[in-house]
Structure formats: structure tokens, C-alpha cells
Amino acid sequence: MAAPMTKMPSALSLEILAECSTTKARTCKLELPHQTVDTPVFMPVGTQGTMKGLTTSQLEQLNCQLILGNTYHLGMRPGPELLEKAGGLHKFMNWKRALLTDSGGFQMVSLLELAEITEEGVKFQSPYTKEEMLLTPEKSVEIQANIGADIIMQLDDVVHSLTTGPRVEEAMYRSIRWLDRCIAAQKRPREQNLFAIIQGGLDTRLRTICAKEMVKRDTPGYAIGGLSGGEEKDYFWKMVTLSTDILPREKPRYCMGVGYAVDLVVCCALGVDMYDCVFPTRTARFGSALVKTGQLHLNQKQYAKDFRPIDENCDCSTCKQHTRAYLNTIAGRESVACQLISVHNLKFQMDLMRDIRQAIIDDRYPAFIKDYMKTVYPAGDYPTWLRDSLASVNVDLNS
Amino acid sequence: MKFNLHNTQRAPGRLATFSELGRHGNTSMETPGCLLYTRCGSAPNLSHDLLSGIEGVPLVTQIPLPTIVESSDVLEAFGQGVAAFSGRPDTVVCTCTQDPGKSTPTGFNDKKSVSVWAAGGRKKLTLEGFLDLQEVLQPDLMEALSDGDTPADSSSKRVKKSVDRTLEFLDGCLDAKQSRQELRDVEVLGVIEGSELLEERLRSARETAKRPVAGYVLDGFHEESMEERTRWSIMKAVLNEIPEDKPRFLPRVGRPDEVLRAVELGVDIFDSTFPYEATERGCALVFSYALASPLPNDAVSRHTPASASSVDDCLGDDGGTVCDFDGQGENGDLNSRTVYEMKLSDQRFVEDFTAVVEGCQCYCCVNHTRAYINHLINAKELLAGVLLMIHNFHHFFQFFQSVRKALRDGTMQRLKAEINKCR
Ligand SMILES: [Zn+2]
Ligand SMILES: [Zn+2]
Numbered sequence: 001m002a003a004p005m006t007k008m009p010s011a012l013s014l015e016i017l018a019e020c021s022t023t024k025a026r027t028c029k030l031e032l033p034h035q036t037v038d039t040p041v042f043m044p045v046g047t048q049g050t051m052k053g054l055t056t057s058q059l060e061q062l063n064c065q066l067i068l069g070n071t072y073h074l075g076m077r078p079g080p081e082l083l084e085k086a087g088g089l090h091k092f093m094n095w096k097r098a099l100l101t102d103s104g105g106f107q108m109v110s111l112l113e114l115a116e117i118t119e120e121g122v123k124f125q126s127p128y129t130k131e132e133m134l135l136t137p138e139k140s141v142e143i144q145a146n147i148g149a150d151i152i153m154q155l156d157d158v159v160h161s162l163t164t165g166p167r168v169e170e171a172m173y174r175s176i177r178w179l180d181r182c183i184a185a186q187k188r189p190r191e192q193n194l195f196a197i198i199q200g201g202l203d204t205r206l207r208t209i210c211a212k213e214m215v216k217r218d219t220p221g222y223a224i225g226g227l228s229g230g231e232e233k234d235y236f237w238k239m240v241t242l243s244t245d246i247l248p249r250e251k252p253r254y255c256m257g258v259g260y261a262v263d264l265v266v267c268c269a270l271g272v273d274m275y276d277c278v279f280p281t282r283t284a285r286f287g288s289a290l291v292k293t294g295q296l297h298l299n300q301k302q303y304a305k306d307f308r309p310i311d312e313n314c315d316c317s318t319c320k321q322h323t324r325a326y327l328n329t330i331a332g333r334e335s336v337a338c339q340l341i342s343v344h345n346l347k348f349q350m351d352l353m354r355d356i357r358q359a360i361i362d363d364r365y366p367a368f369i370k371d372y373m374k375t376v377y378p379a380g381d382y383p384t385w386l387r388d389s390l391a392s393v394n395v396d397l398n399s
Numbered sequence: 400m401k402f403n404l405h406n407t408q409r410a411p412g413r414l415a416t417f418s419e420l421g422r423h424g425n426t427s428m429e430t431p432g433c434l435l436y437t438r439c440g441s442a443p444n445l446s447h448d449l450l451s452g453i454e455g456v457p458l459v460t461q462i463p464l465p466t467i468v469e470s471s472d473v474l475e476a477f478g479q480g481v482a483a484f485s486g487r488p489d490t491v492v493c494t495c496t497q498d499p500g501k502s503t504p505t506g507f508n509d510k511k512s513v514s515v516w517a518a519g520g521r522k523k524l525t526l527e528g529f530l531d532l533q534e535v536l537q538p539d540l541m542e543a544l545s546d547g548d549t550p551a552d553s554s555s556k557r558v559k560k561s562v563d564r565t566l567e568f569l570d571g572c573l574d575a576k577q578s579r580q581e582l583r584d585v586e587v588l589g590v591i592e593g594s595e596l597l598e599e600r601l602r603s604a605r606e607t608a609k610r611p612v613a614g615y616v617l618d619g620f621h622e623e624s625m626e627e628r629t630r631w632s633i634m635k636a637v638l639n640e641i642p643e644d645k646p647r648f649l650p651r652v653g654r655p656d657e658v659l660r661a662v663e664l665g666v667d668i669f670d671s672t673f674p675y676e677a678t679e680r681g682c683a684l685v686f687s688y689a690l691a692s693p694l695p696n697d698a699v700s701r702h703t704p705a706s707a708s709s710v711d712d713c714l715g716d717d718g719g720t721v722c723d724f725d726g727q728g729e730n731g732d733l734n735s736r737t738v739y740e741m742k743l744s745d746q747r748f749v750e751d752f753t754a755v756v757e758g759c760q761c762y763c764c765v766n767h768t769r770a771y772i773n774h775l776i777n778a779k780e781l782l783a784g785v786l787l788m789i790h791n792f793h794h795f796f797q798f799f800q801s802v803r804k805a806l807r808d809g810t811m812q813r814l815k816a817e818i819n820k821c822r
Contacts, residue, residue, distance in 0.1 A: 049774065053781030055449065055762070078749070078774045085750060086770065094766045305476045317448050321486035325477065329439060329470045333518050335781055336441050343446070 009189040010220035011150070014252055020365040023393035024244060024271030027360040030252055032150040033191055034090065035098035037065045039252065039273040040356055042259065042349045043100060044281060048073045049093040052281045053339040054346075056095045062316075062346050063354075065097050066150070068276045071104035071143055072111070076128060080146035088148025099149035100276070102256075103140045103197075106158050117157055119174065137181035145188055153223065154182040156197040161229035168201035172210045175199045179217060193220035195254060198243050201226060202235040211246040221252040224272070228257035233385035237266060241392060244271035261292070261352055265372050266386065268356050269365065269393045280349050284341035287331035290348040292375050296324065298341065303328040316347035366395045373397055400424075400586055400613060402646050406806065411663035414806045417646055421491040421539050426458050430646065430667040431658075431802050433795070434461035434493055436500060436675050439470075440485025442792070443500075443675050444784040447486055452762055453789060455796035459540070460490045461670055463498035464532065465515040468522050471532050480537030493540040493588075494533065495616075496524075497547065499651045500672045502623075508548045510564065526571040534581040540613065542648075544568035545590035547618045551625065558594045562603045565592045573610060586613035588648060591637055595625055600633050604640035614646040617666070621651035631660065638665045654737055655686055655798060655818045662802060663811070669799075674791035681776045682740035683755045683787055684794040686821045688801040690810055738821045743787070748773040761793035762786075 015029040030037040044051055044059070047070045051059060059067065069089055074080075078092070086092035089099060108115045108124050115124040121136035137155040144152035155178050157171040179196050186194050196214040200206030214222060224243045227236050240255060247253050252273045258264065259277020267275065280290060287299035289310045296303065296310060309319040310327070318327075318340045330337040359368035369390060373382060382397050390397055405414040418427030435442060435457040442450045450456060462481055467474070470484075477484050482492050497503045497515060504521075507514035512523040524532070529544045545565040549558050569589050575582050589612035593600030607615060619625065620634055638647065646667045652658065653673020661669075677684055736742060743755070751769040759765075763772075763786040775783035805814040 048778045048780055049771075050778075050780045050782040053444070053785050055782070055785065056766070057762070058448070073778075077778055078770070082750060082770070082774075086752060086768075092768075092771055092774075094771070304473055307477060317446065321447055323484075323486075325473055326484055326486060329467075329473065330441065334438055334441055335444055335784060336446055338781065339444075339446055339785070 008218045011190050012193045012220050018361045020360050021363055022366045023269040025268045025360050025365050027357045032098040034150050035065050040268045040353055041066055041274050042353050043068045043276040044346055045276055045278045052342040063350050068100045071101045072107035074147055075143045080143045084146040100151040101144050101147050101149040103153045103155040104135055105155045109158050137178040138185040141182050141185040151193045153195050154179045154197055156199055156225055161226055161231040169206055172200045172206045176213045195221040195223050197223045197225035199226045207239055207242055211243050222247050223254040223256050225256050237389035240267055241270045265369055266389050280345035281342050284345050285338050289341050290345045298327045299331040310344050316344050318344040369395050412806045413665055426491050428458050429803055431662045432799050433457055433669040433671045434459050436461050436671040438466040440481055444788040453793050458491055459493050462492055462494050464496055465498045465517045469517045469519055471535055474535040492538040494538045495542040496545055499670050500675050505548050505550050508546045513546055526568055530575045540586045542588045542616050543572040543590055547592055549594035553594055555596055558596050558599050561592045562599050565590055566606050588614045588616050590616045590618050592618055595629050597633055600637050601640055604637045608641045615641050616648045635664050655739055659815055671795055674795040677740045678787040678791050681744045682742050684739055684791050685741045685756055686739035687817050688798040690801055743772045744776040755790055761790045763790040
């Protein structure tokens with residue numbers, strides 16, 4: 001496979017502010033067309049151009065700098081033509097900070113039973129019109145151009161992370177070919193940053209080949225894809241750290257679909273800069289609030305007369321105004337409960353990332369990791385993958 | 400608590416200050432005005448932060464018992480009342496027995512109890528149970544327990560019973576102010592029943608007026624509960640029976656033309672279920688309440704600065720309440736809509752990048768377009784209800800400012816003409 005010879009234009013710049021002297025963690029200023037983003041960053045997912053009933057002002061107050069929209073959903077509704085007329089998703093939803101859109105491929109394959117992947121693209125039936133449709137790499141880039149996000153993702157051939165055998169290799173090589181087609185189709189490289197997505201399943205050899213090929217393409221940033229689908233954590237962290245070892249230091253690295261606090265702390269140590277996950281807002285809908293030690297299921301009886309805030313140390317508007325008992329009273333009954341818990345959960349994620357960044361700046365990230373894990377596992381019963389992954393970056397949880 | 404009437408001249412409509420309200424006695428509201436409709440102490444769809452961003456939020460919060468009755472043991476354990484429990488410790492709370500934002504099933508009240516419908520189903524409230532609940536809620540004002548279950552076809556015997564029981568309940572509530580320490584400072588509003596029977600209405604009004612109540616609730620005067628013909632004449636008769644020096648509440652009436660009519664008859668306080676119901680229908684209130692407009696017989700009468708142009712295209716030929724925005728009048732869903740609102744899920748707003756109401760200063764109109772809200776409604780996203788609730792509350796609260804200004808300036812006829820442009 002021939003790599004392009006010219007340097008790819010980019011609409012971002014990455015300034016590394018500090019690198020951990022022990023682990024691979026780093027904190028950077030990522031300058032995007034609409035916003036300078038502090039990394040490591042967690043990106044909340046606003047699927048259809050909105051985030052769980054929160055206004056864009058509330059998202060700004062929570063210090064969200066970069067949020068994610070789903071191309072599959074936005075492409076169906078309101079549709080790329082309308083978004084173009086609106087002047088892009090930023091204007092349509094009145095979000096002035098940075099946006100990232102996925103390629104749409106993952107959602108098609110995971111949401112639609114009838115999706116079929118060929119060399120041309122992903123063939124699927126529209127759930128609205130029942131029409132047969134084809135999402136090619138070119139089409140994905142075109143729709144994402146209409147949406148107008150700061151970062152757009154290549155269409156990749158996603159296989160489930162538990163898949164093994166020749167299909168994984170086929171998908172990996174196809175993802176490289178599709179990347180080349182996306183690069184060729186991209187018309188706005190100085191306004192939008194196209195990220196490559198490294199595939200290769202849980203296979204070290206395939207991941208390595210893919211990462212190296214993609215680095216040759218010199219895209220503005222790189223994502224580690226095809227993970228967090230329920231695979232063994234032992235494989236997960238190895239694929240992540242293998243990728244960050246190959247990826248260039250001066251480009252942002254994005255681990256797709258990661259959002260649990262422990263995973264974030266570990267992946268930052270492995271050198272990842274960006275994350276996204278629906279979990280914090282999705283779980284809010286079911287009345288679950290995030291705390292360091294896990295989740296509080298606020299609709300459970302045990303909170304009915306608990307007059308403490310979700311977290312005494314949290315200064316989000318929900319914790320300042322409401323008790324667990326009040327949230328227990330309205331959870332599942334009043335739609336405002338979902339918003340109140342979402343505010344807290346997003347604040348929880350944003351605070352965690354802020355603390356991670358500060359610890360890296362102060363060059364005390366290893367100590368931060370140990371403290372954090374001690375809170376989550378007070379008995380010291382750390383899972384093997386956690387010990388191993390952190391040991392790989394010179395952090396010994398037992399010392 | 401004080402109620403001071405300001406306009407003593409005989410012009411229709413009362414301008415007043417309802418003052419010395421709340422725990423610290425330092426809250427007052429100007430009337431005509433409305434209560435803030437809440438469920439469990441939270442405005443529908445809105446966090447307190449979003450609510451506080453709205454201009455002119457009513458200072459008295461209405462909490463319907465069905466939305467909180469299931470938490471009485473929690474409130475008892477909490478011990479600081481429902482205002483603090485809901486996270487707004489300084490608000491003035493007025494409880495009401497039924498949820499004005501929901502229709503109450505009929506046929507479940509009996510001699511000793513009134514049924515309310517909570518999330519988990521029916522709850523029977525006896526007078527004692529009602530008072531126990533009020534003790535833990537610690538409201539500033541409470542609507543006395545009442546049996547208002549008299550739909551339009553009720554027999555006169557049933558109506559008479561409802562008046563009798565409601566008076567009995569009222570006496571029980573007033574006695575409790577003496578016998579129960581925790582209720583001593585709670586102001587009691589007397590509820591006037593009597594359905595469509597003038598005699599019963601008058602009896603209810605006269606008997607209630609004899610008792611030391613803080614104000615009067617004119618129950619059962621909303622659109623579905625009474626014939627349009629008799630509704631206003633009975634309301635007028637009732638208002639003539641009750642003393643002038645106390646506020647009159649009219650629940651579930653919120654359509655701007657009806658509000659103006661009731662204001663002219665002497666009603667002071669409404670609730671804010673009308674903007675809530677519009678929100679639930681996916682509609683935005685768009686009627687103009689601008690007082691700056693010239694009178695309609697002027698040459699430029701079509702100029703409506705605060706109103707959306709589309710209100711103008713919706714002149715109903717039946718002069719009634721249903722407006723056909725999209726040429727599909729048969730649609731059952733449209734029947735509950737009024738000419739004062741715009742159904743934003745409609746196809747014609749898909750590419751409409753203008754504000755819901757041009758010139759409106761609410762968060763929704765300043766920041767978002769009809770097209771975006773159309774998308775949010777069609778995608779069933781929560782933010783649709785949030786933004787519509789913000790706009791509708793803002794619009795409704797501003798409307799009341801306009802009503803007070805019109806009363807102050809003697810321009811009520813002008814406001815009526817402006818409102819009627821929608822019809
Ligand atoms: Zn919080
Ligand atoms: Zn508005």
C-alpha cells in the first residue's frame with residue numbers, strides 16, 4: 001500500500017504542556033477551529049445535536065469544551081441538507097465550542113441488523129424510509145463536511161472486538177483503504193481535522209501494521225478503535241499502549257468509547273488524550289449518579305431518606321441544591337431528574353479530567369493514580385489487568 | 400399577610416399587592432398575577448438554575464398534593480418542609496389539592512375523603528390525613544381540602560353534597576389552625592364549589608365568606624367543566640358575593656382572552672398550567688400582548704411587534720378556540736390547541752431559522768430557532784420541553800406584566816384588542 005508523499009494539511013495544533021516523568025501521560029493544549037481544548041479531555045456524547053435536556057449554556061458552565069455528535073443520527077435527522085442550510089451543526093444547535101463527529105459506520109453496524117459491508121461501503125436500510133442506502137467513505141466525509149465539526153472521523157470497517165480470524169485482518173486492511181478514500185474525498189482540510197482509526201482487533205501484529213500504515217498518512221490525529229466492546233481488559237490495555245507507542249508524539253490520540261473513571265485514569269497513563277462515552281449521561285436517565293467509588297442508584301429505597309447531596313465535595317448545581325432524597329422522589333417521574341443527574345455526572349467526568357491534568361502538570365500523576373485506585377478498591381483487591389497495565393508504565397499499585 | 404387594592408375607581412379589574420407572604424413575611428406579589436406551577440416543587444422540565452434565568456418568575460410556588468403525597472414520610476423525616484426539600488427554601492409555597500396540570504378521574508370521593516392521583520395510583524385523603532400532610536409540607540398558604548368532583552352532568556344532589564363537604568372540610572382546616580401548632584401560621588384559602596348551579600355557587604360563596612379565610616379559590620370554572628354560556632355569569636355572581644379585601648384565585652384558566660375576562664370580573668390570581676400544557680403539546684405561545692400597538696381600527700393595525708407573523712395567518716373562521724395551522728383540522732391532537740400557540744413539530748418549521756417569537760428576550764428565543772426546536776420535538780429530545788417551557792413561562796409571565804400595566808394605564812381595551820387579533 002502506497003502512502004501519500006505530501007504532508008497532510010491540518011486544522012489543529014497540539015502544544016504539549018507537560019509529560020509525566022514516570023508514565024506516558026501528558027497534558028496538552030489542543031487548538032481546534034472553534035475552541036482550545038485542554039487534554040486529556042472527556043467528550044460527552046450529544047447524539048442528535050443535544051445533550052440529555054441540558055442547554056448549551058449549561059454545557060459551557062460545566063466546562064465541556066468538545067462534544068460529540070453522531071453522524072448516523074444527524075444524517076437521518078435533521079439530515080445533511082438541512083444542516084448545511086443552517087450553516088452546520090454548530091449554528092443549528094448554537095454550540096460555539098468544538099465538535100467531533102463519528103463516521104456513522106459504527107452505529108449502522110451496531111444498530112441495524114441488515115447492514116452489510118462491502119468494499120464499496122456499508123449498505124443499509126433506512127429505518128425511516130425503508131430505502132436501501134449506501135454509506136461510502138466519500139459519503140461519510142461529505143455528510144461530516146455538512147455537519148461541519150472540528151474533528152471528523154474516517155469511515156472504518158468495524159468488527160466486534162470479540163471477532164477473531166481472517167475477518168479481523170480484512171477489516172483492518174479495508175479500514176486503511178477507506179482512510180485513503182476519505183483523505184481523497186475531504187474538501188475542507190483547513191477547517192476540519194480528519195482522524196484515522198486504528199483497527200486490528202486484539203491482534204498485536206494487525207494493530208501494529210495498521211497503526212504504522214496510518215501514521216504514514218499523516219492525518220491530524222489518530223483514534224484507537226474497535227475496543228471497549230466487552231473484550232478482556234487484559235487485551236484492551238495492551239492494544240491501547242501498543243498504539244500510543246507507535247503514534248507520533250505531536251498528534252492527538254483518541255481512544256473511542258472509553259468513559260469509566262478507572263479506564264480513563266489508566267488510559268491517560270498509557271498516553272491517550274481524548275475519550276468519549278455515552279455512559280455518564282445514559283446512566284443518568286436510569287437515576288444513577290457517578291461517585292468515585294462507583295454509582296449511586298438514586299431510585300433505590302436506601303436513598304429515600306438520605307438528605308445528603310450526591311457528593312458532599314462536588315460543587316455542581318445539583319449537589320448544591322438537592323439531596324439524594326429529593327432526587328429519589330422525582331427520579332423516573334419528572335424529566336428534570338434526568339437533567340439534574342446528568343449535570344452531576346458530567347461535572348464528575350469534567351472534574352476527574354481536570355484533576356488528571358493538574359496531577360500531570362505537577363508531575364505527581366503516579367501518586368494520583370495510586371490514591372484514586374485506593375479509593376475505588378479500598379481493600380486493595382486490584383484486578384490483574386489494572387496492576388499489569390499500570391506496572392507497564394512503572395506504577396506499582398502495591399508499593 | 401396583606402392584600403392591598405390599588406385601584407379604587409370603578410374600572411373593571413383589580414390591581415393589588417399581595418404582601419407579607421412567606422416565612423419571613425418579606426415577599427409580595429403584584430396582582431393580577433399567577434402562581435408558579437410545579438410538580439414536587441420543581442417547575443416542569445426545568446432545573447432551578449434554568450428557572451431562575453426566566454424573567455418575572457412568580458414568587459409563589461404552587462405544589463399540587465398528588466405530586467408530593469407519596470413522600471409524606473420522607474418529608475416528615477426531613478422536618479423542614481417542602482420548600483427546603485425541593486431545594487428552594489426561600490420560596491413561598493401554596494399547596495392545592497388536585498393537580499391542575501392533569502385531569503382528575505371522577506367518581507372516587509366519598510363523605511370522609513377526597514381521592515388524589517399520585518404516580519403510584521389513587522390516594523384517599525381524609526381531613527386528618529390531609530392535615531397531617533400539610534404539617535410536614537409546611538406551606539405558607541394552603542387550599543383547604545375540597546370535593547370538587549362535579550363534572551358538567553352531575554345531579555343537583557351531588558353538587559349540593561360537594562358544597563356541604565367542602566364547607567365541612569374548610570371548617571376542619573380552620574379548626575386545625577387552632578388545634579395543631581404546626582399549622583398555626585398557615586393561611587387557608589376557602590374553596591368555592593357548586594358546579595353550574597347558581598344557587599349552590601352562591602351558597603358556597605356566602606358560607607365561605609363568613610369564615611376567616613385568607614382568600615377564595617373559584618374551583619371548577621375551567622373550560623371543560625362548565626358550559627361557556629353560564630360560566631361567566633356564575634363567576635360574576637360568585638365574585639359579587641365575596642368580600643373585596645381578599646385575593647381571588649382561579650385555577651386552570653390561562654387562555655389569555657379568558658384571563659382578561661376574568662380579570663375584568665375581579666379575579667386576582669391564576670396558575671401557570673396554560674404554558675405547561677402548551678409545552679406538553681409541543682407548542683410555543685405566540686400571542687401578542689404588546690401594549691405599544693395602535694388600536695385595531697388604525698390603519699397599521701397588522702403591526703404586531705411582539706408576535707410572530709404566523710399568528711396573523713391563523714385567523715380562525717369559526718371565531719372559536721381551535722386554529723388550523725396546517726390545513727389538517729381533523730387531526731384530533733389539534734383540538735386541544737388554541738389560537739394563541741404555534742405547533743413547532745409542524746413540517747413548515749423544518750427550515751425556519753427564525754426565533755420562535757422574534758424579539759422575545761427569553762433564553763430559547765435569543766439562542767435557538769424554530770427549525771432546531773422542530774428537530775428536537777421530532778427526535779423526542781428532552782431539550783424540546785426545556786426550551787419550550789422556558790419560552791412559554793417567559794411569555795406567560797410577561798403577559799401578566801402587560802395585564803398589570805394595562806390596568807395601571809387604563810389601556811385594557813387596547814390589550815384586549817391585541818389579544819383578540821389571534822382569534
Ligand atoms: Zn454534583
Ligand atoms: Zn421566547
